Amino acid sequence: MGMSYPVTSIALPPAARPGDPLDRVDTPALLLELDAFERNVARMQAACSAAGVALRPHAKAHKTPAIALAQIRAGAVGVCCQKISEAIPFVEAGVRDIHISNEVGSPAKAALLAQLARHARMSVCVDHPAQIEWLAQALDTPLDVFIEINPGQNRCGVNDAEAVLRLLGPLQASPRLRFKGLQAYHGKVQHVRSRAERGEIARQAADRAASVVAALDARGVRCEVVTGGGTGSVEFDLAGGIYTEVQAGSYVFMDADYARNDYADAWRFEQALFLASRVMSVGDGSRIVLDAGLKSLAVDTGLPDVWERPLDYVSANDEHGIVNKRSPEAPHPALGDLLLLVPGHCDPTLNLHDELIAFRKGVVEAIWPVAARGLSR
Amino acid sequence: MGMSYPVTSIALPPAARPGDPLDRVDTPALLLELDAFERNVARMQAACSAAGVALRPHAKAHKTPAIALAQIRAGAVGVCCQKISEAIPFVEAGVRDIHISNEVGSPAKAALLAQLARHARMSVCVDHPAQIEWLAQALDTPLDVFIEINPGQNRCGVNDAEAVLRLLGPLQASPRLRFKGLQAYHGKVQHVRSRAERGEIARQAADRAASVVAALDARGVRCEVVTGGGTGSVEFDLAGGIYTEVQAGSYVFMDADYARNDYADAWRFEQALFLASRVMSVGDGSRIVLDAGLKSLAVDTGLPDVWERPLDYVSANDEHGIVNKRSPEAPHPALGDLLLLVPGHCDPTLNLHDELIAFRKGVVEAIWPVAARGLSR
Numbered sequence: 018m019g020m021s022y023p024v025t026s027i028a029l030p031p032a033a034r035p036g037d038p039l040d041r042v043d044t045p046a047l048l049l050e051l052d053a054f055e056r057n058v059a060r061m062q063a064a065c066s067a068a069g070v071a072l073r074p075h076a077k078a079h080k081t082p083a084i085a086l087a088q089i090r091a092g093a094v095g096v097c098c099q100k101i102s103e104a105i106p107f108v109e110a111g112v113r114d115i116h117i118s119n120e121v122g123s124p125a126k127a128a129l130l131a132q133l134a135r136h137a138r139m140s141v142c143v144d145h146p147a148q149i150e151w152l153a154q155a156l157d158t159p160l161d162v163f164i165e166i167n168p169g170q171n172r173c174g175v176n177d178a179e180a181v182l183r184l185l186g187p188l189q190a191s192p193r194l195r196f197k198g199l200q201a202y203h204g205k206v207q208h209v210r211s212r213a214e215r216g217e218i219a220r221q222a223a224d225r226a227a228s229v230v231a232a233l234d235a236r237g238v239r240c241e242v243v244t245g246g247g248t249g250s251v252e253f254d255l256a257g258g259i260y261t262e263v264q265a266g267s268y269v270f271m272d273a274d275y276a277r278n279d280y281a282d283a284w285r286f287e288q289a290l291f292l293a294s295r296v297m298s299v300g301d302g303s304r305i306v307l308d309a310g311l312k313s314l315a316v317d318t319g320l321p322d323v324w325e326r327p328l329d330y331v332s333a334n335d336e337h338g339i340v341n342k343r344s345p346e347a348p349h350p351a352l353g354d355l356l357l358l359v360p361g362h363c364d365p366t367l368n369l370h371d372e373l374i375a376f377r378k379g380v381v382e383a384i385w386p387v388a389a390r391g392l393s394r
Numbered sequence: 395m396g397m398s399y400p401v402t403s404i405a406l407p408p409a410a411r412p413g414d415p416l417d418r419v420d421t422p423a424l425l426l427e428l429d430a431f432e433r434n435v436a437r438m439q440a441a442c443s444a445a446g447v448a449l450r451p452h453a454k455a456h457k458t459p460a461i462a463l464a465q466i467r468a469g470a471v472g473v474c475c476q477k478i479s480e481a482i483p484f485v486e487a488g489v490r491d492i493h494i495s496n497e498v499g500s501p502a503k504a505a506l507l508a509q510l511a512r513h514a515r516m517s518v519c520v521d522h523p524a525q526i527e528w529l530a531q532a533l534d535t536p537l538d539v540f541i542e543i544n545p546g547q548n549r550c551g552v553n554d555a556e557a558v559l560r561l562l563g564p565l566q567a568s569p570r571l572r573f574k575g576l577q578a579y580h581g582k583v584q585h586v587r588s589r590a591e592r593g594e595i596a597r598q599a600a601d602r603a604a605s606v607v608a609a610l611d612a613r614g615v616r617c618e619v620v621t622g623g624g625t626g627s628v629e630f631d632l633a634g635g636i637y638t639e640v641q642a643g644s645y646v647f648m649d650a651d652y653a654r655n656d657y658a659d660a661w662r663f664e665q666a667l668f669l670a671s672r673v674m675s676v677g678d679g680s681r682i683v684l685d686a687g688l689k690s691l692a693v694d695t696g697l698p699d700v701w702e703r704p705l706d707y708v709s710a711n712d713e714h715g716i717v718n719k720r721s722p723e724a725p726h727p728a729l730g731d732l733l734l735l736v737p738g739h740c741d742p743t744l745n746l747h748d749e750l751i752a753f754r755k756g757v758v759e760a761i762w763p764v765a766a767r768g769l770s771r
Contacts, residue, residue, distance in 0.1 A: 025513050027482045030506065032771065043502055043771050077712055099713045100685075105404045119713065122674040122685050123730060125420055129407065136402050144675055145729055172714055173675040173683055180678065204711055297499040298521055298550040301557065306550055308477075308499050311742040312770045316694050317710065333694065334581055335454055335741050336476045336496065336770060337549055352522050353500060364712050365688040369745065371768055391748050391767075393689050393713060394409065394420050 033374050037381040040355055044295045045309035047370040048357070049385070051377040053289035054269055060286065061251070061268050062092045068255040073097055073116060073244065075266025078364050080389035081373055082110030084269060095138070097264045101130045106388035108137045116244065117141040118200060118264060120165065120173055121148050126394070127155035134158045142200050144174050146187050153191035161197035162188055163244065166229050168201040168222035178232030185238060198242035201226035202264065207249030208318070212279045219253035227259045248275060252284045272363040274318040291324060291357040292366070294338065296350050305350055307338035309358065315365035324357040410751050414758040417732055421672045422686035424747040425734070426762070428754040430666035431646055437663065438628070438645050439469045445632035450474055450493060450621065452643025455741050457766035458750055459487030461646060472515070474641045478507045483765035485514045493621065494518040495577060495641060497542065497550055498525050503771070504532035511535045519577050521552050523564050530568035538574035539565055540621065543606050545578040545599035555609030562615060575619035578603035579641065584626030585695070589656045596630035604636045625652060629661045649740040651695035668701060668734040669743070671715065673727050682727055684715035686735065692742035698735040707735060
């Protein structure tokens with residue numbers, strides 16, 4: 018099955034260069050509006066600092082070392098990654114404090130984590146004694162370990178303090194593992210539309226975490242860190258008094274799904290992420306077909322919105338998007354017109370792109386590699 | 395906004411090596427079962443050859459030069475790509491006949507096509523005079539051009555022979571452009587479940603193409619090639635007598651969506667594509683959480699199926715999949731168990747992965763780069 022390739026080499030021109038006006042960007046291309054992005058970064062940091070809670074933003078949202086470094090410059094204590102391989106480009110870029118907000122999945126993955134732990138302060142979650150055994154075997158440096166508890170999402174994590182204590186035995190028996198605290202993350206609450214209902218579920222999750230912390234405390238086990246929370250629940254996570262660290266990620270970008278939540282004004286972050294797309298066909302003159310579909314935009318939470326135009330993106334094929342006018346009298350976009358789309362779900366959309374084109378006031382300022390794209394191991 | 399990275403460099407170990415048993419593959423990883431794949435390639439080629447119709451498989455499904463070369467060795471006349479940038483790795487790998495089954499989107503894209511046309515026989519679609527102008531300006535070698543017609547999908551393409559004739563004027567006035575024929579592709583028909591209904595819509599699409607061909611013929615304009623068709627409609631495309639070339643792509647892999655179609659036995663291709671995933675958490679003991687979610691599997695046509703196990707994948711998060719047992723008595727998968735998933739939609743799933751692990755009889759045989767992943771410009 019060997020392959021020998023002829024030596025033809027064809028360079029794809031860059032989608033944009035610093036200084037280009039937005040209208041010159043080759044499409045489809047993922048864009049970051051820097052003014053809104055910087056305000057989002059500053060606002061979340063200010064809220065966490067005011068609450069006395071550490072901010073450890075989730076890098077699974079952006080997979081972009083330049084963004085992690087900007088968050089850390091603003092005051093974040095480090096970042097979260099969701100997979101161990103995802104952490105590699107952040108360590109390479111100089112991030113020195115990374116929490117893997119997920120269970121270690123195999124002895125091979127524990128070995129990769131051990132390698133990363135030689136370069137950066139790493140931590141990881143467990144919810145099963147086998148994971149503790151894999152870590153104990155693989156590590157040659159100390160590692161902070163969190164026990165994940167289930168705050169109501171019914172995904173990973175053990176249910177109660179008794180189960181935490183059963184894991185603490187083998188954890189504390191391993192000389193290189195250090196029990197750091199609990200992870201209590203509730204993903205589903207983030208996307209509950211009603212602010213009141215979201216607050217109620219977030220408080221229930223915090224109460225479950227608090228009761229486990231109290232039960233452990235009564236047994237003489239102190240949780241130094243309780244980590245969790247997200248962009249949709251952060252108002253309640255910061256007020257609840259149980260989280261010492263929040264993991265919000267999407268707030269840097271926002272997306273069409275998060276935009277549909279009801280927020281108090283202070284907690285509505287600004288849309289900073291866009292997919293630049295062009296009208297590539299008008300068919301027989303009545304249609305509007307964009308050059309961006311399923312391979313440029315994640316649609317798991319719904320189709321993208323068209324930014325500030327009376328147009329609806331109504332159907333996505335692999336590389337096409339079908340757009341309808343809201344009213345027949347509206348002007349018909351012309352072939353080649355640039356439209357900005359608001360992705361339905363930011364995290365998996367970033368995972369489709371190798372670079373993020375950062376712009377300010379209509380002019381490209383930088384091209385940032387989405388260096389952790391595709392790193393799901 | 396400049397960034398200087400420290401020189402830490404951490405190598406991600408390969409997910410698999412030739413000779414590894416499947417159970418050693420690091421997950422999540424995209425797998426190709428070579429026996430089924432080779433039978434699919436041979437069967438589609440035999441059907442097209444028997445019908446006297448050229449097979450030009452769509453490379454947007456696989457984005458993998460090794461697969462394109464296998465299809466060409468089996469008798470395919472070349473491949474289709476959906477975007478001009480997508481063709482780059484195929485030209486680099488030695489594919490010398492590529493049809494861009496889509497409209498050229500801008501002067502910059504026409505310039506890239508012109509560059510590719512210096513190395514390979516390229517063709518492209520148009521449905522607007524501006525696109526012809528962009529091509530005429532960019533090219534310094536001859537190029538075959540197809541006029542796309544709308545066979546009922548209402549995406550790209552002009553509606554009738556009169557509109558084709560209006561484009562033919564400028565096309566034939568340009569010395570480097572050569573009118574090659576029509577593209578008539580109906581994407582929606584591919585996924586109609588009922589074979590009878592699918593056949594009816596495919597015949598209507600073929601009839602629309604045939605009437606345009608006849609009207610052009612009556613005006614002395616000959617369509618040397620009529621290209622279209624897909625995995626769901628190929629039985630009817632080959633029988634209809636109007637297509638001289640079919641563009642099927644998904645047949646090499648199949649997916650959970652295509653598997654739900656009703657087919658005559660001879661036209662049901664075999665499942666050859668799998669996503670290898672492991673149980674990464676059992677939570678409190680009652681749950682089954684996989685290490686593969688939205689960043690490893692496209693869910694636009696639905697969630698994946700679990701291959702040959704009485705389990706249902708019921709919910710996808712970014713990097714997690716939640717699985718339920720069909721009956722409470724069924725054995726509970728253990729932490730670390732390997733499950734094979736059948737992706738809902740093959741094309742955008744390939745676009746999430748940098749490599750395809752080809753295996754036979756449970757042993758890894760080759761690692762194939764998905765070299766066109768992410769090339770959507």
